Amino acid sequence: MWSGSFNSSHRNGSHQQNHTVVTYFILLGIPHIEGLHTILFIVFLIFYLCTLLGNMMIMMAVVFNFHLHTPMYFFLCNLAILDIGFSSVSTPKVLANLWGQSRTISMGGCMSQVFFYHFMGCSECLLYTVMAYDRYIAICHPLRYLVLMNWKMCVILAVGVWISSSVQGIVLTSLTFILPYCGPNEIDYFFCDIFPVVKLACADTTTVETVGFNNIGIVGMTCFLLILLSYVRIIYSIVQMNAGEGRRKAASTCASHLLVVTFFFGPCALIYTQPSLSGILVTPVQIFGNVVTPMLNPIIYTLRNKEVKAALKKIMGTKLLPLLTLE
Secondary structure, eight states: OOOOOEEEEEEETTEEEEEOOOOEEEEOOSSSOTTOHHHHHHHHHHHHHHHHHHHHHHHHHHHHOGGGOSHHHHHHHHHHHHHHHHHHHHHHHHHHHHHHOOOEEEHHHHHHHHHHHHHHHHHHHHHHHHHHHHHHHHHHSGGGHHHHTOHHHHHHHHHHHHHHHHHHHHHHHHHHHTSOOOSOOEESSSSOOHHHHHTTOSSOOHHHHHHHHHHHHHHHHHHHHHHHHHHHHHHHHHHHOOOHHHHHHHHHHHHHHHHHHHHHHHHHHHHHHOTTSOHHHHHHHHHIIIIIHHHHHHIIIIITOHHHHHHHHHHHTOSOOGGGOOO
């Protein structure tokens, strides 16, 4: 099951043990899907293609339409990039497993999955917080919006999100793979994540699991509380508005953001705060967060937005886009 070897001496009386270095892992995949591989492959492929198409359409609309060169759409473009990356961390490997039963993944590939999963996840978490701050300034301090959310500030916030998330990914990946792995090498999951991987380490993993859990929990909880505080203030301001159209538009934008925030933080909360959940529940929740949410975000947040639909119609040179006709 694994290859390569090294000798390690462990003092247990006068005993010496030979261990084998794991150079690749075997992903056991999604449990209890006997006979459903083809159906699931088709479903996952459709979701993945829709994710790529929807988010690339958003990026095209924002980049090529001058009227969408605003802070809100700038951050939405960043979100589209993250959704493509986040979905691409695990979905292609899941598709390969379902289609060809190729369950092996190299040590480097596993490290990449851990890094990019937490890099993209942390980036989305921080970006949702930045977007909540953007909406807070726009609704609660409209007269100061262009001053507080100028392009320099937007770039600083975006760069800060990407850099801090990369540090998070490096720290968590280093904690995971600094441990020795000497067998077995079967990961009881459909992709490489910290907790399924460290279970295979031939060393004490208590410190790594505690630090990793606290790290993820602190970042997620801090972002969630900041978003919550922002929207308490936003809702209060919306209630105080007199103009019906302005109130409706503000409420619609905020409702979309809150919905995608719920889709993001809901699975995270279930997975990382409820370790006692059975594997039967954890896997569907994780699949929803990794595969379904990145596909839903562009639909919820922008494809039903009149400005984005108008920009896409102009770019594609058509008077009617069937995908965008739903109101």
